[in-house]
Amino acid sequence: xxxxxxxxxxxxxxxxxxxxxxxxxxxxxxxxxxxxxxxxxxxxxxxxxxxxxxxxxxxxxxxxxxxxxxxxxxxxxxxxxxxxxxxxxxxxxxxxxxxxxxxxxxxxxxxxxx
Amino acid sequence: xxxxxxxxxxxxxxxxxxxxxxxxxxxxxxxxxxxxxxxxxxxxxxxxxxxxxxxxxxxxxxxxxxxxxxxxxxxxxxxxxxxxxxxxxxxxxxxxxxxxxxxxxxxxxxxxxxx
Numbered sequence: 001x002x003x004x005x006x007x008x009x010x011x012x013x014x015x016x017x018x019x020x021x022x023x024x025x026x027x028x029x030x031x032x033x034x035x036x037x038x039x040x041x042x043x044x045x046x047x048x049x050x051x052x053x054x055x056x057x058x059x060x061x062x063x064x065x066x067x068x069x070x071x072x073x074x075x076x077x078x079x080x081x082x083x084x085x086x087x088x089x090x091x092x093x094x095x096x097x098x099x100x101x102x103x104x105x106x107x108x109x110x111x112x113x114x
Numbered sequence: 115x116x117x118x119x120x121x122x123x124x125x126x127x128x129x130x131x132x133x134x135x136x137x138x139x140x141x142x143x144x145x146x147x148x149x150x151x152x153x154x155x156x157x158x159x160x161x162x163x164x165x166x167x168x169x170x171x172x173x174x175x176x177x178x179x180x181x182x183x184x185x186x187x188x189x190x191x192x193x194x195x196x197x198x199x200x201x202x203x204x205x206x207x208x209x210x211x212x213x214x215x216x217x218x219x220x221x222x223x224x225x226x227x228x229x
Contacts (some may be wrong), residue, residue, distance in 0.1 A: 033216055033217075035219075042220055042221035043205065048216050056163075088157065
């Protein structure tokens, strides 16, 4: 079974804390993505990566950074968490080979910033 | 710019009714891919179907069917004889020609099936 795992299902942090959200995939996928999901807004792309050490900004990168040191792992970093970053965070991955690949999603991390 | 519109925010049906979820998209690409995902209460997005822009054949999978019409830029999803387990948020999504680029999602439709 293909798998995308995220380090936590639920996380509570305080304003100003540095927060790390980890995502690991076991499918040897080149492409990895971080989305944020908010009620009424759907999923919005934060950052994505096509290769190790490579990153691209998505639609809402402000307040976030990412790290991809290994192919299987893609980390989302909130340098100084704020209450408006309370949200559901979803990681996804997909292969580069072929042109018809769906994204596989992790279970999500529901982050609350107090 | 690409855009996906799911005009129905919430739908409520009684079990065994048929229900159609609408999806309208905008893109300038001639080659693109369309997807439907299901998000049950557990939160994980489950892939349902993908369709490329050159394949306008409708698809049926059990109680699920999809109607792709390029002329109206729509990719609608019908559940026949709905069941309580179909209750979820359904997302329509669009990607560029490579199919490996980030998905552009609609805002989702929350479907509640009442027993």
